[in-house]
Amino acid sequence: MHIRKNQRNLTRDEKRRLVEALLELKRRGEYDEFVRMHGEFYVTDAEARPRPAHMTPSFFPWHRRYLLEFERALQRIDPSVTVPYWDWTADDSPRSSLWADDFLGGTGRLGDHQVMDGPFAYRNGGWRIESRITDGRYLTRDLGRPAAPVALPTRADVDRALRQPVYDEPPWNSTSRAGLRNAIEGWNVDGERWRNHNRVHRWVGGLMTGATSPNDPVFWLHHAFIDLLWTRWRRAHPKAAAYLPGRRLPASDPQAGRIFALDDPMPPWDVRPSALLDHSRIYRYA
Template sequence: MYTRKNQRDLTRTEKRRLVDAILKIKRSGRYDDFVVMHREYYVMDTENRSRPAHMTPSFFPWHRRYLLEFERALQAVDPGVSVPYWDWTQDRSTTSSLWAEDFLGGNGRPGDRRVMTGPFAYDAGNWKVGTGITDQNWLTRNFGRPGRDPVSLPTADDVARALKDPVYDTEPWNSVSTEGFRNRIEGWGIHRVRPVANHNRVHQWVGGPMAGAASPEDPVFWLHHSFIDLLWDRWRKAHPKAAYVPGRKPDAPGRERRHVFGLDDPMPPWNVTPRALLDHSKVYRYA
């Protein structure tokens, strides 16, 4: 078993090893495969096909397995590496440690929002954004989206309200579920009910590829989702009697029957069920 640490607690050596492992799987082409996978399974609830990853109860278990697969790829390069988490309720500044020159690099420059610092800057020669993701090949960021429509990072109170919800998810099991921990954290905005929140709001705050289906193009994606995974862990500990729902696919003839994954329905592309991903304690822990 290994430990996932808060990114602010990483040593200089731990940061270097993580960055080196990411760059190595990028050079091998494996990193781009992860981006393609996320784009493939980023299915909107307006589409007439299965959606295991987003706008769905299986949001948490699908991303847990996805993160584990990425972590295993890193550990094949360096067995001592794990994916740290970014607690954006604490590290809220554009100058927080994760944006340092020796870690993820900083914000994009004015104008084209091109990231110019850190190991993932295009000019460093190691990071080329995939074809069809942006008009350019470089990583972009737009912290806080300044201008007419600025966005702020979620607060500790935002997360606390989600953690208090004793129900995992509710019908209609998609982006318009107004109750339930899953959508309170995933954060789809519901017209006239609440704005985009938590998980989704962080994606918007970072900007660039993080704001779309190709979000893993920015390595901060993994640190963000490590924290999302930790929040699921905290919720389950706070509500030990609360179950993953739906326990089985919704009854026919409901539209969601073919698109939503029950507790024992295998999720693509790994053919693993949500039940198999409820407990991570034998694999990793959070510091």
């Protein structure tokens, strides 16, 4: 059992250890394998193939396992390290502590949005972007998108999503109008395309806006908070917290073979969503 803490409550030593483990994982080449994995399984609902990670009911369990695999990789380097979470409803400014020079570094410079400070700045030598989605080899951010401002989700936005009485609903994609999954993931909800999870990616900007968004280490802190929100919803709705769909869809359903029901093994681990509903024996949130 290990504990995931709010990033604002990390000690200086905990921050240092996390940063050092991230940099070592990058040096070993393992970090970029996680980036490639997310890019591979980021499948849109317009594509006629299985989509386990986004625009799908398995958004929460797929990322839970993904985060666990990443956390275990860090712990092979330093057993004391866990992935903290970023509560963006509270730490909602480019001046918040996670963007400090001794932690994640800050926003990008004008023009190319290259991050110039902190341990993940390209000029400091330890963080070279290997994905081919950009000509640059440097981490980019545009916190708050000053040229076209975006606000981070508020506590009221999150509370509204957590009041959803069911987990998900047909057509089980980016157009699902009700359910926790899309209310948190944030696709096409109430006429607004970017809500909660999606809006945070857009607020950070730069490399966080693409399929290979884990190139930015803040990805892991963001998704730890998303995981915590799923935990809170399940506790608040014990009678309605069942993962949906509970059974494999019939062949006549347009989503058959494309989304993952409760006991459908998800790639690349062949793990079922049903095996990821309870994390209490592995970790807890402080």
